[in-house]
Amino acid sequence: MRPETEADLAGMIASASGPIAVRGGGTRGVNLNGELLETGGLSGITLYEPGSLTLVAQTGTPLAEIEAALDAEGQRLAFEPMDHRGLMGTSGEPTIGGVVAANVSGPRRVSVGACRDFMLGVRYVDGTGTVVKNGGRVMKNVTGFDLVKLMSGSWGTLGVLSEVSLKVLPKPETAACVMIDGLSDGQAVRVMATALGSPFEVSGAAHLPVGPDRTPVTMLRIEGFDGSVAYRAERVAGLFPDHKVRIERDPEAVADTWIRVRDIVPFHGVAGDVWRVSCTPTLAAELAETIKAEALVYDLGGGLIWALVPEGADVRGRLGSFDGHATLVRGSGQPKFQPEPAVLATLSKGLRKRFDPKGILNAGLMG
Structure with missing residues (x-):
């Protein structure tokens, strides 16, 4: 499935009888069971006001297209989204919808915040095929319950994004x-x-x-x-x-x-699983020693550890209980995301049930 309009997207989801695997540019190597739904047909910058530091785009818009438009006006996405292709050994084009859906943020997050902190509004289609709008297209119009941040980082499990509105910032001299x-x-x-x-x-x-x-x-x-x-x-x-x-x-x-x-270039083309460990910075060196990694990269002042380990290594088992979480970025044999405590798992399940009653959107990805 490759919708060309938001109405197409809504119709496809409403009529779906089985699981749907949502994919943007396919650069993060996530493989799910279900009928493939590609968002690349929902493409184009629909509003860009450099003076208002605001950009609105359909979610299949290539990230490169957005960055080129911003660069021409001396602006940028300040949260510095990562390009996963070298690390994952994938091709394709990263899309702005994929960036938002996974809350992809880079080293500048330590000073300016993550992708979700620059979100002004979203349009998306939930698991029933209903079009939902939250937030606004410009900063002065951002109102309502903050579903914007909830959708940022939900990995397509609550709804399929069709349009996003972002705050942008000037490039430094x-x-x-x-x-x-x-x-x-x-x-x-x-x-x-x-x-x-x-x-x-x-x-x-x-x-x-x-x-x-x-x-x-x-x-x-x-x-x-x-x-x-x-x-x-x-x-x-x-x-x-x-x-x-x-x-x-x-x-x-x-x-x-x-x-x-x-982009974690030191791990490109090197065999092994890759884990992303978020932790208290003061404990980073101690935790990294526990991981027994073959290679490491510390980011965010030590609050983020990238670890390259032998295939199949149980990093969560090695870490045990700690103040943080470990995500499997490249590899198999372990859940991608840190299992949630029982109370949070119940809340998450309830949210997914409310947004996606049929349980068809990227089923099984986040529990």
Whole structure:
């Protein structure tokens, strides 16, 4: 099924008698049982007002098309959505609907928030075929119960998105990256916490235990106006007089560095399962040691651990009970999402029953 209009989408869902597997660009490698429903026919930017920092698009619109339109006006999606293709070994084109449905957010989330924090409104079709609208197309018109954030990250289990409205932000004039070499994982987490807690507006904090030159490197990103970036980068570097610190000032080199973090480039083409562990940053190094990973990437100041492990490794079993959750991004043999506590599982089941009474939308994906 490939609807070309929202009305087509509603009719297809209303008449469905069995499971539906919803897919945008197919870049995240999620395979579900059911009749395939592709949203790529729902494509196009329907409203873009640079002066109001607002963009509205149908959900099958390629992310590249949206980023090109924003770039032409000196703007961007500030939450820095990840491109999964290299990690997952997939092709296709990421779509804005897929980004919203999975709440895809990158390293800048640590300073500006996630995709859901930039959502103004949604239109979607629920499991009965009913078209639902929530929020608004511009910031001043956002009203009503906040289904917008509920739909952001629901992975198509509550409804199939047809249109999304987002707040966008201006691109910064320049960027720099404070690089610290040779830190242990524990030292890196403490350094990132210090930098993020400083008044110098760090917009990214990541650590590669094995950097491009095979040695550990900790990275702290500074963005903004040229003079401000130069000043703040020097001040951040000055916070760590006892470490080997350097500052990368070339904007293209900085951008390449953070694409490497955003898309988890160190794991591309490397065999094994990939897990994404959200945790309390202060516990990151300890938890990472428990995982016994073959390779690691720390992001969000240590609040997010990417772990490459042998195929079939039970990362949740190794971690045991901890303050956070582990998601299987690439691999099989384990549930994709962390099993919920009984109370939350009951609430989630109730929500899915209300939004999708027939239980047909991406059935089994989230419990």
